[in-house]
Amino acid sequence: MLPPRPTDRFMLPRCEDCGKFHFYPRPVCPHCQGAKLAWGEASGKGAVYSHSTVHRAPSPEFREGVPYVIAIVKTDEGPHLLSRVVGVSPEKVSIGMRLQVRLSVDGKPEFEPEV
Amino acid sequence: MNAYIAGVGESPLGKTPNLNSIDLQRAAALSALDDAGLTLADVDGLLTTPIRVEKWAMPVGMVARGLGIRPGYMATLDVAGASGTAMVHNAAMAVATGQAEVVLCVAGQNQLTNVSRDATVAQIANVGWAHPEYEAPYGPLIPTLYALVAQRHMHEYGTTAEQMAEVAVAIRGHAVLNPLAQMKTPITIQDVLASKMITSPLHMLDCAIVSDGAAAFVVSSRKGRKRPVKLLGQGYGFTHAYIGEHDNIATTGAVQSGRRAFKMAGVKPADIDIAELYDCFTITVIAELEDLGFCPKGEGGRFVEGGRIRLGGELPVATHGGLLSAVHPGLAGGMFHVVEAVRQLRGECGARQVKDAELVLAHGNGGIIGIHCTLILGQG
Numbered sequence: 001m002l003p004p005r006p007t008d009r010f011m012l013p014r015c016e017d018c019g020k021f022h023f024y025p026r027p028v029c030p031h032c033q034g035a036k037l038a039w040g041e042a043s044g045k046g047a048v049y050s051h052s053t054v055h056r057a058p059s060p061e062f063r064e065g066v067p068y069v070i071a072i073v074k075t076d077e078g079p080h081l082l083s084r085v086v087g088v089s090p091e092k093v094s095i096g097m098r099l100q101v102r103l104s105v106d107g108k109p110e111f112e113p114e115v
Numbered sequence: 116m117n118a119y120i121a122g123v124g125e126s127p128l129g130k131t132p133n134l135n136s137i138d139l140q141r142a143a144a145l146s147a148l149d150d151a152g153l154t155l156a157d158v159d160g161l162l163t164t165p166i167r168v169e170k171w172a173m174p175v176g177m178v179a180r181g182l183g184i185r186p187g188y189m190a191t192l193d194v195a196g197a198s199g200t201a202m203v204h205n206a207a208m209a210v211a212t213g214q215a216e217v218v219l220c221v222a223g224q225n226q227l228t229n230v231s232r233d234a235t236v237a238q239i240a241n242v243g244w245a246h247p248e249y250e251a252p253y254g255p256l257i258p259t260l261y262a263l264v265a266q267r268h269m270h271e272y273g274t275t276a277e278q279m280a281e282v283a284v285a286i287r288g289h290a291v292l293n294p295l296a297q298m299k300t301p302i303t304i305q306d307v308l309a310s311k312m313i314t315s316p317l318h319m320l321d322c323a324i325v326s327d328g329a330a331a332f333v334v335s336s337r338k339g340r341k342r343p344v345k346l347l348g349q350g351y352g353f354t355h356a357y358i359g360e361h362d363n364i365a366t367t368g369a370v371q372s373g374r375r376a377f378k379m380a381g382v383k384p385a386d387i388d389i390a391e392l393y394d395c396f397t398i399t400v401i402a403e404l405e406d407l408g409f410c411p412k413g414e415g416g417r418f419v420e421g422g423r424i425r426l427g428g429e430l431p432v433a434t435h436g437g438l439l440s441a442v443h444p445g446l447a448g449g450m451f452h453v454v455e456a457v458r459q460l461r462g463e464c465g466a467r468q469v470k471d472a473e474l475v476l477a478h479g480n481g482g483i484i485g486i487h488c489t490l491i492l493g494q495g
Binding site for chain 2: 024049068081
C-alpha cells in the first residue's frame with residue numbers, strides 16, 4: 001500500500017507497471033491491476049468537471065464557510081478528484097473552467113482559477 | 116422450483132415516536148405474513164439490512180431475537196440503497212435452492228424520531244458514502260454528491276431544473292393518493308424551484324425525506340392467499356465506490372443492472388407498465404429512466420415532461436410516492452418500491468391503481484449512483 005499522501009506538493013498515485021495515474025489511492029492499479037504503486041509528481045492543473053455550491057452545511061464545523069463550492073476536478077493527468085474551488089465567487093464557477101492546485105494549511109489540495 | 120412474493124406489508128410510517136426499530140420491524144413483518152396468510156411459525160428464512168439507529172453487531176440476529184424466531188437460513192444483506200430490491204432476489208434464490216420455504220424480508224428503523232432530520236444529514240455525511248479521507252473533509256452533503264451528477268447531466272444533455280422539479284411534482288402527486296405517505300400536500304414546479312437551495316442545483320424538494328418506518332415481504336414457494344407475484348428477471352450493476360472515482364458521472368450502473376434484468380425476463384422497456392424507480396433525488400430518476408433504456412441517453416429530462424411519469428401517463432414512476440414523498444427510513448426505503456409493485460400487480464392500489472398492470476420494474480440504487488439492482492416482476 002502507498003505511504004500517506006505528501007502534504008507539501010500535489011502528487012497522484014502512479015502505477016510503476018503501466019505508468020498511468022489514478023486517484024483515489026487503491027490497493028491495485030485500476031488500469032492494469034498492478035500492485036507496484038508510488039506517488040508521482042502531477043502538474044496540479046485541471047478543469048472543473050462538475051460543481052455544486054453548498055448552502056447548507058453537513059455539520060457545524062462547516063457552517064461558517066457556507067456557501068462554498070465543491071467540485072469534481074478532472075486533472076490534466078486524467079484522474080478525477082473531489083475538492084473545493086476557492087478564490088472565486090461561487091456563481092462564476094462553471095464546467096470546463098481551468099484550475100490550478102493550491103494546498104490548504106493542512107496540505108489538502110484545493111483549486112483556484114488558473115492564472 | 117418457483118418463488119413468489121406471497122405477502123407484503125409495512126409498519127406505521129412517517130413519525131412514530133413511540134415505536135423503536137424492533138417495534139416497527141415486527142409490525143411490518145406481521146402485516147406481510149398476515150397478507151400472505153402465514154404466521155411467524157411458518158418462517159424458516161430471514162433477511163434484513165443494517166440500520167443506523169441501533170448499535171447492532173449482527174442485525175439479522177437482533178431481528179430474529181426481536182421476532183422470537185430461529186430461522187434455518189438468515190443473512191444481513193447490504194448493497195446499500197439497492198438492498199430492498201436485492202432482498203427479493205436473494206430470498207428467491209434461497210427458496211429456489213431449497214434452503215427455506217418461507218423467507219421473511221424485513222427492515223426499517225425510527226430514523227426520524229430517534230435521530231432527527233438534521234442529525235441524519237450530519238450522520239450520513241460521515242459514514243463513508245463520501246470518501247472519509249479524500250471527500251468528506253471538503254464538506255459535501257450526501258445531496259452534494261448527487262448535485263454533482265445533476266450539474267454534469269445538465270451540462271452534457273441540457274437537462275433543466277424544471278424537468279428535475281417535474282419528477283418531484285409527479286411523485287408527490289402519487290403520494291397524495293397514498294394514505295400511508297408522509298407528504299400529502301400537492302406541489303407545483305414553482306414550489307420546487309422556490310424551495311430552499313440546498314446544494315446547487317438541488318433544492319430541498321429535489322431531495323428525499325427522512326422517515327420512521329419498516330417494510331416487509333414474504334418470498335415463498337407457496338403462493339399465499341392473494342394473487343401471486345413472481346420475479347421474472349433481475350440484475351446487478353456496479354461501477355464505483357466513490358463518485359470521485361467514476362469517470363462518467365452522468366451515467367449509472369443501472370445500464371448493467373437493467374440490461375441483465377431485461378435479458379433474463381425476456382422483455383423490453385416498452386413492455387413495462389410501471390417503473391418503481393429509486394428516487395433518492397430527482398436527478399436519480401432521470402438518469403435511471405435513460406440508463407434502464409426507457410429513453411435514449413440524455414433524453415430523460417424531456418421524457419419526464421408532459422405528465423409521462425405521472426399516473427395516467429405512459430410510464431408512471433414511484434406510484435406510492437417514493438422516497439421523495441412517501442417514506443425513506445434508510446436502507447429499507449427501497450423495499451417500499453417492491454411492496455408497491457406487488458400491490459399494483461394485484462390491483463389493490465385504489466385511487467393510484469394503474470389499470471391492467473402486468474409487468475412492473477422495481478429498481479434500487481445505492482451509494483452515489485454506484486450500485487444497482489433491477490427487478491422485473493409479473494403475475495405468478
